Amino acid sequence: MFMSNLTISDTFSEIATRYPGKTALQFGNQRMTYREVNEKANQLAHNLIEQGVGTESLVPICLDRSFEMIIGLLAIMK
Template identity: 55%
Template sequence: KPLHELLEEQAMKTPDQTALVFGAQRMTYRELNEKANQTARLLREKGIGRGSIAAIIADRSFEMIIGIIGILKAGGAYLPIDPETPRDRIDYMLKNSGAAL
């Protein structure tokens, strides 16, 4: 099963269990799934769907994980880009990947 489907199943089984830990912060499976669903809806409105590529440029964070799962839920593929990458390399990756967003 795809990652996002496994997450949804886990959110149904143990919604209040911790899914993510980042420093002193914690996020439950319910919170993660709800935020990923919101992100997926927004991405679909922006044209992300099956066969689309969405770039994600983010430091390690809850938002990065939410973004990745949201992209998958929208039906797209994600292109992770390290924010420390030089700007010209980022431009090259975005252009040549065909990233829609």
């Protein structure tokens, strides 16, 4: 199982390492694997850091329910 003291983003990264090819997100016939979601979230997280976003920063997000919304939320937590 997973350590209870891990953050949501750490837990997701651990799952992505253990099950990279498994489906993480599905909407209709579209799917994304844990690896794909984690890679995209990491890219966005690095971009946010480059823009000066850090711990305790407020980051608004206004998206419809979508893969991008999940990736954005995960990136913000990272």
